[in-house]
Amino acid sequence: MRLAAITILGGLMLAGGTPAFADDPVEGQKVARMCQTCHGIDGLARMPIAPNIGGEPKEYLEAQLMAFKTGAREHEMMTVVASTLSAQQISDVAAWYASHTASASLPAGTSEDEAPSECVSCHGIDGISIALNAPNLAGEANTYIVTQLRAFRIGTRKHEIMSEIAAKLSDEQIRQFADWYSKVNLQITREE
Amino acid sequence: MKIKTLIPGIMLGTVIAMPVIAQENMEKLSNMQRTDASFTYVDQEGERANALRDIVQHIKVPEGFEVSLYAVVPDARSMAVAPQGTVTFVGTRKDKVWSVVDRDRDRVADEVKDFAPSVSFDIPNGPCFSPDGFLFIAERNRVLTFPAAEFFFEGPDPAVGEVVPQGQLIPAEEESFNHTARVCRIGPDGKLYISLGQPHNVQPADKLEMYDKIGIGGIIRMNTDGSGREVYTRGIRNSVGHDFNPANGELWFTDNQVDGMGDDIPPGELNRQNAAGQHFGFPWTNGGVDIPAYKDVPRPEAVEFVEPQVQMDAHAADLGMRFYKKGSFPEKYHGGIFSAQHGSWNRTTPVGARVMFTALDEEGNAASTEVFAEGWLNQETGEYRGRPMDIAFLPDGSMLVSDDFAGAIWRITYNPVSPQ
Numbered sequence: 001m002r003l004a005a006i007t008i009l010g011g012l013m014l015a016g017g018t019p020a021f022a023d024d025p026v027e028g029q030k031v032a033r034m035c036q037t038c039h040g041i042d043g044l045a046r047m048p049i050a051p052n053i054g055g056e057p058k059e060y061l062e063a064q065l066m067a068f069k070t071g072a073r074e075h076e077m078m079t080v081v082a083s084t085l086s087a088q089q090i091s092d093v094a095a096w097y098a099s100h101t102a103s104a105s106l107p108a109g110t111s112e113d114e115a116p117s118e119c120v121s122c123h124g125i126d127g128i129s130i131a132l133n134a135p136n137l138a139g140e141a142n143t144y145i146v147t148q149l150r151a152f153r154i155g156t157r158k159h160e161i162m163s164e165i166a167a168k169l170s171d172e173q174i175r176q177f178a179d180w181y182s183k184v185n186l187q188i189t190r191e192e
Numbered sequence: 193m194k195i196k197t198l199i200p201g202i203m204l205g206t207v208i209a210m211p212v213i214a215q216e217n218m219e220k221l222s223n224m225q226r227t228d229a230s231f232t233y234v235d236q237e238g239e240r241a242n243a244l245r246d247i248v249q250h251i252k253v254p255e256g257f258e259v260s261l262y263a264v265v266p267d268a269r270s271m272a273v274a275p276q277g278t279v280t281f282v283g284t285r286k287d288k289v290w291s292v293v294d295r296d297r298d299r300v301a302d303e304v305k306d307f308a309p310s311v312s313f314d315i316p317n318g319p320c321f322s323p324d325g326f327l328f329i330a331e332r333n334r335v336l337t338f339p340a341a342e343f344f345f346e347g348p349d350p351a352v353g354e355v356v357p358q359g360q361l362i363p364a365e366e367e368s369f370n371h372t373a374r375v376c377r378i379g380p381d382g383k384l385y386i387s388l389g390q391p392h393n394v395q396p397a398d399k400l401e402m403y404d405k406i407g408i409g410g411i412i413r414m415n416t417d418g419s420g421r422e423v424y425t426r427g428i429r430n431s432v433g434h435d436f437n438p439a440n441g442e443l444w445f446t447d448n449q450v451d452g453m454g455d456d457i458p459p460g461e462l463n464r465q466n467a468a469g470q471h472f473g474f475p476w477t478n479g480g481v482d483i484p485a486y487k488d489v490p491r492p493e494a495v496e497f498v499e500p501q502v503q504m505d506a507h508a509a510d511l512g513m514r515f516y517k518k519g520s521f522p523e524k525y526h527g528g529i530f531s532a533q534h535g536s537w538n539r540t541t542p543v544g545a546r547v548m549f550t551a552l553d554e555e556g557n558a559a560s561t562e563v564f565a566e567g568w569l570n571q572e573t574g575e576y577r578g579r580p581m582d583i584a585f586l587p588d589g590s591m592l593v594s595d596d597f598a599g600a601i602w603r604i605t606y607n608p609v610s611p612q
Contacts, residue, residue: 037537037576046576046597048267048285049370076370076393076430080452081538141286143315143332147369154365171358175312 023058028096031089034081035097043097044188048141054188055102059132061094073157100190104128104138107183116177118165127181139186145178217310221352229310229348234290236264236301244600247577250567256522256608259565262601263292263301268594270375270432270512270582271601272319272327274342277587281307281319281327281341282594282601285373289316289329291345292601299590299603308338309348317373317432318386322416330374330386333367334358337416355384355418362408366391371430375512375582380441383413383420389430393451394475397489404492409474411445427471427497428463429478433512433582439527440556442466446510446531447500450478455539457481460504462513462531462550462558473497479506501550501558508544509534512582512594519589521606528552532580532593535569545569545579547593547604565593565604578602 032041035053040046043054053061067073068082069090085093104126106112115125122131127138137145151157152166153174169177217227235241244261251259267284274280278297282290289307296302318330327341335356344350361374371389379385390399390409403409404426411425411434425431425443434445447461458479463472476486480499491497504510513531528551535544545568553559568578578598585591591604 033574034538037535037542074392076368076391077451077537080393083452143286144369146314147367150364150367156365 023091023095025092025096025099027089028092028094028099031085031093032096035093038077039097042188042190043100043102044186045141048143051140051144052102052136052138052186052188053097054100054190055128056097056136057129057132057134058094058098060129060135061097062090063133064135065090065094100188102128102136102138103187103189104136105185105187107185110183114180116173116180118169118173119177119181122161123181127184127186136186137181138184140178140181142175142178142182145181146174149174149178217312217349218352218354221308221310221349226349227310231305231309231348232288234264234266234304236304240264240599244598247568247598247600248602250570250577251565251602252567253565253604256606257565258605258607260300260603260605262299262592262603263304264599265290265292265304265594265601266599267596268581268599268601269373269596270318270320271584271592271594272321273584273586273592274321274327275323275325276342279342279345280584280586280592280601281329281345283317283319283329285315285317285369285596287313287316289313289319293345299586299588299605301601307341307345308350308352311336311352315369315372315374318375320376320378320384322378322382326416328355328376328378328384328416330361330376332372332374333361333364335361335376335384335386335418355414355416361386362388362406366403366408373432375432375434377434377436378416379413379436379443381413382416384416385411385413385424385434385443387411387428387431387434387445389428389432389448394429394483394485397486400475400489411443422468424468425465425470425472427474427476429474433510433531435514435529437527437552437556438515438517439552442556444501444513444515444529446513447472447474447479448509448511449507450483451507451538453481453484454506455541456506459500459506460508460510460533461500462502462504462510462529462561463498464501464557465498466556470498471495473499479503502561504533504548504561505543507536507539508546509536510548511580514583514585516585519585521589521591524551525549529558530564530583530591532583534579534581535576542569542574542576545576547580547583547591568595568598 038050045052068078122134123137129136152162269283272281280292291307292301293303315332316329327338329336337353368391371391376386388408407423413424414421430448431445443465449458458481511534516525531548533544533546547565549564550561551559578595580593581596582594593602
């Protein structure tokens with residue numbers, strides 16, 4: 001479903017070929033007014049139920065918004081928001097948040113060796129994503145990460161890689177992984 | 193020691209599906225042993241506190257009332273003031289419960305630290321006290337109790353018992369994040385009442401039967417040892433605030449409204465329940481408005497929906513509420529309800545972030561509702577300075593307002609200038 005969503009967006013952009021179809025972070029900033037109460041206008045979450053999305057890969061943000069819009073992913077608030085967005089608005093707002101830079105630092109006294117090996121190849125040791133289709137996890141509320149991993153484990157959220165990984169995780173591991181990334185210090189900046 | 197003998201009675205079976213370390217801690221704690229957990233302290237002075245104090249000037253209250261910063265408390269959600277009033281326990285939607293301590297009784301917290309750091313909490317949003325000093329904490333999918341928490345909070349290893357084991361409040365498949373913030377109260381019947389929000393905007397029809405049976409989208413009650421669980425309230429979307437009328441023991445609760453039907457419907461709800469099992473209409477109706485998706489779904493047979501007592505502004509997000517018993521506030525507030533509006537999240541023009549007051553008439557119905565405190569929403573920019581979540585009262589009758597956006601607890605006192 002996620003691949004399909006990207007294909008649709010890619011198709012739109014190719015078919016357009018005009019500025020109207022290119023993603024526009026400035027337009028996206030206007031769309032982001034709908035997001036800012038929970039995610040912050042800069043993508044630094046203002047409440048633990050919402051993930052930090054500033055500096056997230058644009059591909060990931062687009063894919064998730066399309067998944068909420070199509071019903072492939074469900075959330076009591078995001079399903080409502082995404083259903084009102086056009087593909088162009090999704091592309092724009094993803095571009096706005098992706099135009100920020102997320103940087104992370106491990107808290108003093110922690111060793112990189114303690115990072116969860118199951119996660120680091122996509123999400124990084126410090127929770128800054130190194131794959132276009134993986135979200136940053138740095139500084140996320142541990143309860144948010146726990147919620148997502150449990151959803152992958154029982155199948156209420158699906159992803160070709162995550163579903164398989166989460167299926168094997170115990171509650172104990174899920175909490176440990178979540179705790180690792182939630183302790184990371186996250187900064188989100190944007191150059192004008 | 194009395195507490196010691198109580199613990200085995202409230203421990204129900206083994207702890208399942210918990211992190212091993214936390215499980216070991218739970219076992220140690222239930223045997224009154226020590227762990228090596230240590231406290232996290234929240235700085236009550238410095239930049240953060242000063243920035244919060246700057247917000248106070250924007251808060252408008254009726255004449256004679258004063259607003260101040262009571263404590264810096266990150267992610268502050270539902271509150272429970274301990275019987276002696278020295279410590280207030282504050283839930284979060286993360287992994288902490290905060291102990292907010294005012295030892296010198298100057299009505300400003302002198303210490304804020306995490307409660308029971310040896311316990312691994314999961315969305316411990318809802319603390320509540322029994323009259324005999326047991327603290328209950330309703331988590332996403334577990335309920336714990338801490339005997340004499342008011343005295344044991346000083347150490348990292350307070351005694352703990354399990355009222356509802358992990359995974360037994362609701363089926364794990366029904367866990368969400370946003371609608372699994374619980375609140376609890378001990379009723380006049382001595383039972384523990386817990387709200388169970390349903391995890392959708394509007395639930396699909398094929399879940400109706402299961403939800404109704406478990407009490408998802410309702411309020412359940414049980415004995416304080418976890419036995420005798422039953423569904424007390426039906427037909428709610430996601431209630432995050434309830435309290436009992438001290439005058440007659442009736443349950444009142446707020447409810448949050450369906451999103452995506454427009455800016456002005458459905459209205460927010462304040463409800464009165466006067467019999468067990470009453471149905472409040474959801475998902476067929478919400479704030480008196482019919483839900484389109486349920487137009488053709490048969491309504492439960494022989495059930496009359498109870499309409500809300502008060503219709504609040506749509507999407508203002510009415511959350512925590514509490515009756516004002518008696519105390520230092522003027523008489524017009526005695527016996528009435530204070531409720532917190534968290535504020536809208538996707539309304540075109542934001543609304544809410546206020547404290548509302550609802551007076552009751554002699555029959556125990558809502559008589560009138562007015563804004564009591566506002567100003568946490570910057571009307572010019574539409575940005576929040578803070579978002580009130582819950583209301584509590586200190587023994588002196590002053591009000592505490594928790595705020596999970598600013599990360600604060602505000603205090604509102606009645607302090608009229610005496611005529612010269």
